[in-house]
Every structure is written in C-alpha cells, then in structure tokens.
C-alpha cells in the first residue's frame with residue numbers, strides 16, 4: 166500500500182515537473198556528510214575504486230553520478246565501509262527502480278569501536294548462525310564481535326588438556342525448567358573459521374572468558390579449582406548470580422588459565438581478551454575461604470579487594486606475556502578499590518550508572534565503551550506487552566536510538582569514550598531466529614549511535630530508513646525485520 170502511494174506521489178510530482186525518483190538515501194548508519202545533486206541515476210555500476218590515503222584509513226567518499234559510482238577510500242576499513250554503503254544504495258535502487266538521487270557521500274565513523282556481543286554460553290550458537298549474524302553486522306558497519314564463551318550455564322572454548330570442559334561443562338540438563346537438555350562446544354577449527362570469515366568483513370572477534378565469577382559450568386567440570394569444592398556441582402540451569410568464583414590459592418587454576426590463554430592466542434589474533442569481572446560476590450566466597458583468609462593475614466592485606474587486585478594483575482600479566490590486554494565490565498566498587506590499571510578498557514553497562522561512570526573513568530584514565538543497560542541491552546523486549554520474563558524492562562527502538570555515547574557532554578570530558586556495544590545476553594534467546602528478532606532493528610540504532618555525529622542524526626529520518634530497510638534485508642538476507650507485539654518467536 167505504502168509503495169503504491171509512493172509511486173503515486175512520484176507520478177504526481179513528475180506531472181508537476183519535479184524529480185520522480187527517491188529524493189533521499191536510506192543509509193544506516195547515516196553518513197557523516199551527504200550532498201545531494203539534482204540529477205538521479207538508475208545505475209550504480211562501480212566505475213572507479215581508488216585509494217586516497219589522505220582521507221584517513223576508515224574514511225571513504227562515494228560519488229553517485231548518472232552513469233555510475235566512483236569510490237575513493239583511505240584504507241582497507243574505509244573501502245569496506247564504502248562497499249557497505251554501495252550495497253545499501255543498490256538495495257534501495259532495487260526497491261525504487263524509478264531511480265535514486267545523485268550525490269556525494271563523505272563518510273567516516275564517529276567512534277572506532279562499534280560492537281555487538283553475543284552469548285553462546287547461555288545458548289550455543291552454531292558456526293553457520295554466527296556467520297549469518299556477522300553478515301548483518303557488516304551490512305551495518307559494526308566492526309567488533311564479542312563472543313561471551315563461558316558462563317555459569319556453559320563453557321564453549323576447547324582447551325587442550327581439559328577434556329571435562331566438553332564432556333561436562335558444555336552440557337546442562339535443562340534451561341529454566343524446560344526439561345530439554347542443551348549442549349554445545351566449538352572446535353578450534355570452527356572458531357578459526359569464524360575469525361577469518363569476520364576479518365574478511367572488517368569485523369574483529371573478541372573472546373570473553375568471564376572470571377573470577379560466572380563459573381558454575383567450570384565448577385561442575387573441575388570442582389577442585391574453587392574455594393569450597395563440591396563434586397555434586399551441576400552446570401547451572403537458571404539465571405542469577407552464582408557463588409562459583411575460582412580460588413586464587415589453588416595452583417591448578419594458574420596452570421588452567423595459562424592453557425586457556427594459550428588456546429585463545431592460538432585461535433584469536435585480536436590483541437584483546439575480555440576477562441568479564443562482573444557480578445563476583447567476594448563477600449560470600451573469598452572473604453570466607455580459609456586459604457584466602459590465611460593469605461591476606463600473611464600479606465597484611467586489609468581486605469579482599471586487595472587480593473582481587475593482585476589476582477587481576479596476575480591475569481593481565483599472563484595476557485601481556487601473550488601480547489594481549491584485558492577488557493572488563495566496569496564495577497564501581499572495583500574501581501574504588503583501585504583494581505583497574507590505568508589504560509584498561511572498561512564497559513559501562515549497569516542501568517542508570519553510565520553518566521557517573523563516564524565521569525569516574527575519565528578521572529581514572531580508563532578508556533570506556535558504552536553498553537548502557539537502558540539503551541544497549543537488546544535481550545530485553547522491544548515492544549510494550551511482549552514477554553519480559555517477569556522482570557525485564559522494555560527497551561523500544563526509539564529508546565535505543567536516543568543513545569548519544571557522549572551523553573551531550575563536551576569533547577574534553579568524553580575523549581576517553583572509544584565507542585558503543587550492544588549486548589544480547591542469551592538466557593532467553595535459544596535460537597538464531599530469536600537472537601535476530603531481539604537484536605534488530607535496535608542494533609541499527611546502536612550502529613548509528615556509534616557511527617554518526619549527533620548533528621546529522623534524526624529519529625524521524627531513522628524511522629523512515631528502517632521502514633525502507635525491511636525490503637532491503639528481506640531480499641538480501643531473507644530475513645524479515647517486521648516487529649509487532651504478536652510476531653515474536655515463542656519462548657520454549
């Protein structure tokens with residue numbers, strides 16, 4: 166119907182002697198600068214594709230002329246982004262064959278980090294599904310994919326010498342009482358294939374090994390790594406925060422994490438390993454562990470945070486020995502206890518705390534990535550009335566779109582912010598279909614927040630583009646972006 170009206174409108178405009186084709190581009194994320202010309206084109210043939218280093222490595226310029234397109238790019242990233250824009254223009258022309266405007270697009274990202282995090286620990290995501298996920302990411306110029314490989318509910322990274330990770334930690338009896346067993350483990354080769362596949366599309370894969378907490382699956386396989394070993398421990402089947410923190414005073418764990426980091430070095434070329442560090446209830450674990458109590462007394466440590474600082478420092482050194490550095494989920498009490506080292510990149514995520522975290526991390530010299538719960542937690546429902554599992558707040562597309570990573574503050578207060586990341590925690594997202602359902606279209610809003618300067622962003626324009634993209638994505642990826650209150654896949 167809308168398409169018919171649009172054709173009708175164009176016809177009427179043409180009768181009035183005006184342009185009959187589309188009068189705007191539908192590019193997401195919105196380019197930094199777009200200059201439209203009065204002519205239109207019906208061909209987007211690539212006429213030239215040249216390097217122009219002066220543009221900067223992640224910048225490109227696309228000139229759309231009546232005869233075709235000229236692409237100039239400053240480096241490999243810029244070329245990939247220019248190609249991504251061209252792909253969207255081609256999809257727009259296919260949907261609006263009456264023509265699209267000529268013009269010049271000069272573009273580069275506002276932030277260097279534009280990430281999505283997926284959670285195969287809670288529900289395993291097969292390699293083929295991760296590839297499809299990456300295809301869509303590249304279409305929207307995301308450049309970081311964080312794999313949350315370990316958690317209470319499952320361990321998905323193979324580590325040579327530790328067979329019980331696969332035979333025990335990668336399997337659980339059920340999920341939230343559904344009486345359906347769930348399991349999954351990547352092979353080294355599959356992960357390498359994913360890394361290569363993503364690299365071709367300009368996406369860096371960052372592995373996450375959550376520690377010291379979120380480790381109940383590990384505890385089921387290797388109870389001896391923990392303060393209070395319990396051979397009856399099972400891989401967790403519900404959500405919530407578990408009390409399974411590895412014990413820093415068991416020599417076995419240092420051998421284990423050494424093997425884990427070797428495995429990561431072998432598979433992931435990224436210089437970054439995300440070490441989690443969130444939701445670790447020290448007061449119920451290390452605080453009471455006899456080995457910890459004795460150690461703190463011996464070393465004259467005033468509290469368990471000093472012990473944690475030493476633990477995190479040792480982990481960072483082990484990574485450094487392998488040419489890597491950690492990233493962490495920001496926890497205010499940890500920051501106050503001086504656990505982060507200057508230069509550690511942290512993520513702000515807790516609801517409502519991002520404005521204060523921006524201030525604190527600036528003072529502490531910590532590069533910051535914005536994953537603010539109220540905009541970026543895309544596992545939450547997106548339309549009021551959709552299943553919220555009894556607790557999740559609704560985060561609408563508009564709410565995600567409202568994110569300004571700098572929170573309206575001046576450059577001098579926010580120059581430590583390196584980008585944005587959305588998180589798809591997967592306790593409630595068992596399939597690719599469900600994962601994509603909650604990720605999109607909100608991820609398109611996060612993509613624009615990370616890419617586009619505020620002065621060229623507009624909710625009304627974005628909404629128009631999202632409507633156009635439904636046809637683009639359906640045709641190119643065979644995936645429907647339509648979202649109604651009723652059309653979400655059912656929870657199992």
Ligand SMILES: [Zn+2]
Nearest residue numbers: 392412454457
């Ligand atoms: Zn202990």
